[in-house]
Amino acid sequence: MSEYSESVNTEAEAHLTEAHTHGHLVGYGTYIMVWLGLVALTSITVTIAGIHLGSLTLIAAMLIAAVKTSLVGYHFMHLKFDNMIIKVFVLVCLVIFLAFWILTFSDLSFR
Amino acid sequence: MANGSLANEVSYLEYQGKHKGIAGWLLTVDHKRIGLMYLMAIMVFFFVAMTLGVLMRLEMLSPGQTIMKPQTYNSVFTLHGVIMVFLFIIPAIPAVFGNFILPIQLGAKDVAFPRLNLFTWYLYMTGATLAIVSLFTGGGAADTGWTFYVPYSIRSAQNVTMTTLAAFILGFSTIVTGLNFIVTIHRLRAPGMTWFRMPLFAWGLYATSWIQVLATPVIGITLVLIMLERFLGIGVFDPALGGDPILYQHLFWIYSHPAVYIMILPAMGIVSEILPTFARKDIFGYKQIAISSLGIALIGYLVWGHHMFVSGMSDTSRIIFSLLTFLVAIPTGVKIFNWVATLYKGSIKFSAPLYYVLAFIFIFSIGGLTGLVLGALATDIHVTDTYFVVAHFHYVMFGGMGLMFFATMHYWFPKMFGKMYNEKVAVIACTVIVIGFNMLYFPFFILGYMGMPRRYYDYLPQFQGWHVLSTVGSWILVGGIVFMFGNLLYALLKGPKASMNPWGGTTLEWKVPSPPPLENFDEIPIVTGGPYVHDKSTYIMHPSREKIHTNGGAKSAKEEAAL
Amino acid sequence: MTEHSEIVEHAHEAGHVHRDDEASKMAMWLFLFTELLLFGGLFLLYGAYRFEYADGFKVAAADMNSFIGAVNTIILLTSSLSVALSIAAIQRNQKKLCLGMLWFTILCGLAFLVNKYFEWSHEIHNGIYPGGPALENMSNGEVLYFGLYYVMTGLHGLHVIVGLIFIGFVMVFISRDKITSTNFQKLENSGLYWHLVDIIWIFLFPLFYLLH
Numbered sequence: 001m002s003e004y005s006e007s008v009n010t011e012a013e014a015h016l017t018e019a020h021t022h023g024h025l026v027g028y029g030t031y032i033m034v035w036l037g038l039v040a041l042t043s044i045t046v047t048i049a050g051i052h053l054g055s056l057t058l059i060a061a062m063l064i065a066a067v068k069t070s071l072v073g074y075h076f077m078h079l080k081f082d083n084m085i086i087k088v089f090v091l092v093c094l095v096i097f098l099a100f101w102i103l104t105f106s107d108l109s110f111r
Numbered sequence: 112m113a114n115g116s117l118a119n120e121v122s123y124l125e126y127q128g129k130h131k132g133i134a135g136w137l138l139t140v141d142h143k144r145i146g147l148m149y150l151m152a153i154m155v156f157f158f159v160a161m162t163l164g165v166l167m168r169l170e171m172l173s174p175g176q177t178i179m180k181p182q183t184y185n186s187v188f189t190l191h192g193v194i195m196v197f198l199f200i201i202p203a204i205p206a207v208f209g210n211f212i213l214p215i216q217l218g219a220k221d222v223a224f225p226r227l228n229l230f231t232w233y234l235y236m237t238g239a240t241l242a243i244v245s246l247f248t249g250g251g252a253a254d255t256g257w258t259f260y261v262p263y264s265i266r267s268a269q270n271v272t273m274t275t276l277a278a279f280i281l282g283f284s285t286i287v288t289g290l291n292f293i294v295t296i297h298r299l300r301a302p303g304m305t306w307f308r309m310p311l312f313a314w315g316l317y318a319t320s321w322i323q324v325l326a327t328p329v330i331g332i333t334l335v336l337i338m339l340e341r342f343l344g345i346g347v348f349d350p351a352l353g354g355d356p357i358l359y360q361h362l363f364w365i366y367s368h369p370a371v372y373i374m375i376l377p378a379m380g381i382v383s384e385i386l387p388t389f390a391r392k393d394i395f396g397y398k399q400i401a402i403s404s405l406g407i408a409l410i411g412y413l414v415w416g417h418h419m420f421v422s423g424m425s426d427t428s429r430i431i432f433s434l435l436t437f438l439v440a441i442p443t444g445v446k447i448f449n450w451v452a453t454l455y456k457g458s459i460k461f462s463a464p465l466y467y468v469l470a471f472i473f474i475f476s477i478g479g480l481t482g483l484v485l486g487a488l489a490t491d492i493h494v495t496d497t498y499f500v501v502a503h504f505h506y507v508m509f510g511g512m513g514l515m516f517f518a519t520m521h522y523w524f525p526k527m528f529g530k531m532y533n534e535k536v537a538v539i540a541c542t543v544i545v546i547g548f549n550m551l552y553f554p555f556f557i558l559g560y561m562g563m564p565r566r567y568y569d570y571l572p573q574f575q576g577w578h579v580l581s582t583v584g585s586w587i588l589v590g591g592i593v594f595m596f597g598n599l600l601y602a603l604l605k606g607p608k609a610s611m612n613p614w615g616g617t618t619l620e621w622k623v624p625s626p627p628p629l630e631n632f633d634e635i636p637i638v639t640g641g642p643y644v645h646d647k648s649t650y651i652m653h654p655s656r657e658k659i660h661t662n663g664g665a666k667s668a669k670e671e672a673a674l
Numbered sequence: 675m676t677e678h679s680e681i682v683e684h685a686h687e688a689g690h691v692h693r694d695d696e697a698s699k700m701a702m703w704l705f706l707f708t709e710l711l712l713f714g715g716l717f718l719l720y721g722a723y724r725f726e727y728a729d730g731f732k733v734a735a736a737d738m739n740s741f742i743g744a745v746n747t748i749i750l751l752t753s754s755l756s757v758a759l760s761i762a763a764i765q766r767n768q769k770k771l772c773l774g775m776l777w778f779t780i781l782c783g784l785a786f787l788v789n790k791y792f793e794w795s796h797e798i799h800n801g802i803y804p805g806g807p808a809l810e811n812m813s814n815g816e817v818l819y820f821g822l823y824y825v826m827t828g829l830h831g832l833h834v835i836v837g838l839i840f841i842g843f844v845m846v847f848i849s850r851d852k853i854t855s856t857n858f859q860k861l862e863n864s865g866l867y868w869h870l871v872d873i874i875w876i877f878l879f880p881l882f883y884l885l886h
Contacts, residue, residue, distance in 0.1 A: 025762070025765055025766070026762055027762075028759055028762055031755055031758045031759055031762065032755065034755075034758075035751060035752065035754075035755040038751045038754075039748060039751060042744065042747050042748065042751065042879075045879075045880055045884065046740065046744055046884065049740070049880070049884035049885065049886075057884075057885060058885055061880035061881075061884055061885060062877075062880070064880075065876050065877050065879075065880055068873075068876045069873050069876055069877075072754060072869050072872060072873055072876070073869075073873070075758070076754055076755075076757070076758045076865075076869050077865075077866055077869045078862075082699075083696070085297070085700075086699070086700065086703055089700075089703055089704070089707070090703070092321075092325075093325060093707045093710065093711075096325050096412055097710070097711065097714050099412060099413055100329075100365055100412075100714065100718060101718060101721065103413060103415075103416065103428065103431070103432070104358075104361050104365075104718060104722065105721075105722075105725070106425070106427055106428040106431050107357070107361070107416070107424040107425045107427075107428035108425075108722055108725055108726070109425075109725070110425035110426065110427035110428060111424065111425040223694070223697050223701070224697075224701065286708055290701055290704045290705060290708075291701075293700075293704060294697050294700050294701045294704070297697070297700060298694055298696065298697040298700070324704050324707055324708055325707060325708075325711060326711075327708070328708040328709070328710075328711040328712040328714070328715070329711055329712075329714065329715045331712055332712045332713075332715040332716055333715060336825065339825060343804050344804040344805050345804045345821045345824060345825060346804070346814075346817040346818055346820075346821040347719065347818070347821050347822065347825070352814060352817045352818065352821070353727065353730075353813075353814025353815065353817055353818050354818065355722065355723070355726065358719060358722050361718075362715055362718070362719070365715075
């Protein structure tokens with residue numbers, strides 16, 4: 001299986017090589033392991049919600065959701081194998097979204 | 112540079128595909144025809160909204176009721192705003208000139224997704240039709256202002272739902288256009304065209320497209336929520352159910368402030384195209400201008416709160432937003448100084464597009480500087496919701512984007528239609544427009560400062576002098592605009608043939624015939640230098656004829672090819 | 675036939691318009707960003723109102739059946755797995771396995787919707803709907819909670835339906851060999867969409883079912 005060629009000389013060539021690329025082969029086992037991890041995290045989050053931790057409950061739940069999301073993104077959505085540019089795109093999107101939160105809460109939490 | 116084989120090819124205007132006549136346009140996937148279809152639609156709506164604007168000025172000619180009732184006035188300013196913002200200012204330059212010129216400037220035969228491109232036009236037309244239909248159906252045209260602020264937009268008996276639906280669909284149309292442009296710029300640049308050899312118009316569109324993709328969905332969901340609240344009575348923003356109307360304003364401006372940069376960034380890109388052409392000189396500070404486009408886009412996401420200084424949000428966030436707002440002046444200043452420096456020691460050829468650009472720099476600077484008055488907390492509280500604000504955003508929106516739209520019409524007119532307009536008439540029309548513009552909007556600054564509130568159909572008698580001056584200015588402005596379009600229409604029908612490169616431009620669109628053939632290039636060119644080099648050609652138009660292999664010209668592109 | 679096909683034909687001779695999988699993947703990601711921010715606005719509202727009405731939100735969330743929520747989470751996670759496996763299968767030219775995995779995904783999606791249907795009917799039966807008798811007597815925080823609950827899970831459900839339609843089309847393409855081991859970007863893109871739907875649920879689940 002050919003890899004996404006990082007060292008292509010021209011855009012035209014880049015198109016040619018990528019058009020016939022087969023992507024990376026990932027074993028079925030890997031995906032199933034990731035799924036098991038996701039299910040485990042789900043049961044952890046349910047369990048933690050049952051314990052009274054106060055405001056920590058929210059933080060724990062969101063952290064676990066973030067870990068689950070990165071597992072899905074990295075493995076299932078193949079971010080692992082994507083070109084740098086797509087990773088940068090995702091990062092930009094998340095940073096902008098985070099900025100929306102911070103600035104909105106700069107209003108709400110000081111009102 | 113002579114394009115022997117290309118010159119014989121039929122232009123995109125005459126090309127006959129599977130579909131003839133009108134279907135050849137309505138089913139086309141050619142980016143140039145789609146650009147022209149956008150142009151026609153957008154012109155219609157521009158004239159509708161302009162007429163509404165003139166009617167508003169007529170109402171303000173004298174105190175009290177002049178030609179319309181208060182309720183009608185509310186609907187008229189709402190529609191003027193909605194149509195101008197969503198149907199003209201936001202889509203005009205990207206959808207018309209971005210579509211037409213971007214692929215040619217990049218050395219591509221079309222955008223990345225031609226069918227999706229046509230789809231956006233149909234979305235646009237659907238949204239536009241809904242906006243027009245909402246005028247005459249339901250309880251009558253929406254009267255909330257283009258901002259649809261809650262709780263009034265939830266309670267208004269007028270046809271707000273349909274207008275918001277129209278805005279939602281139009282937003283979707285611009286998202287898809289933006290997505291298409293980002294992919295086009297990443298994937299379809301000609302060999303050798305590195306990021307820093309890309310024309311600055313493309314940089315402007317790139318920054319714009321990112322805003323379209325990352326900000327528009329937020330208003331999409333906000334408008335959907337308004338519809339749901341009106342239809343189903345779901346509690347989200349309604350204060351009677353515990354909702355927070357200020358949160359609506361946050362969500363609205365999270366999109367609508369970046370949208371201001373959707374409007375202006377492509378216009379700034381075109382300034383950077385026209386100046387080097389008519390100054391016969393490479394642009395000064397290419398990289399700074401390119402990067403400052405991205406800078407403006409980025410900061411543009413972080414300043415929305417300055418629309419809400421008097422809404423009741425916290426002092427902390429007011430100070431933060433005010434500070435961030437001042438930061439926008441930095442990349443904008445970088446651009447303005449670089450533009451002026453480009454003119455320095457240039458061999459300047461005065462021509463209609465350049466006159467518009469010079470007027471733009473002057474008017475936009477006034478708009479920008481009065482923006483600082485509004486960005487500072489103390490002064491903003493004094494002039495909030497007065498004519499001062501109206502003057503400010505007409506100086507930046509109309510004086511900025513509108514004038515550049517006119518400039519672009521002239522600059523690329525010969526390329527798009529292969530005809531030449533009358534230069535003298537164009538310059539006279541430009542002069543009339545600039546005079547009328549300032550006469551119409553400058554009194555607004557004074558009226559606003561004196562305390563004239565916006566969105567009122569009536570006013571105190573002592574304001575009448577300035578109102579009359581402004582109304583007369585609106586007649587002069589409209590006269591100039593009609594004159595200008597008359598000149599272009601006449602040129603379209605009876606103008607002399609335009610050559611391939613009437614202005615001596617250096618970017619790729621001037622290396623193909625006017626009007627361009629269906630596929631723009633018979634061979635994908637190779638780019639060997641920057642976009643604004645005047646004394647030597649930085650393009651190899653027929654690599655195969657000159658026996659150059661694509662590898663050679665693109666070595667320097669190596670590090671960027673992966674992008 | 676549209677003019678497009680002709681341009682493509684013509685363009686193929688000129689060697690210009692070609693299949694560009696990287697471009698179509700990039701476009702799909704950009705589209706996912708718009709979806710993310712569409713929901714992002716709602717998450718922001720949720721965060722803001724939870725901040726303002728912490729108690730009301732806790733009371734309202736206690737009403738939810740976290741068991742059904744957890745079952746739906748597992749269902750969606752499993753469907754994500756089967757989509758990922760279907761791509762691995764088409765890469766290995768295992769067409770039957772690939773189609774089987776996609777059938778399984780569709781079943782999961784339908785099961786999710788059925789669960790959702792029963793859940794909503796249960797709420798509505800209890801008078802929790804806009805203007806409903808139960809909601810009338812609730813505090814502001816609870817009203818906002820249920821407003822957001824209906825909007826967010828409703829919009830999410832809509833995305834599940836759209837995702838199922840995408841997968842349906844892709845299955846037709848696979849069975850007609852339009853999608854093969856060397857040309858599966860369409861499947862990949864539908865997969866990306868389906869995973870996004872899953873990710874959104876990963877956040878909706880704790881926010882609406884667990885934090886009481």
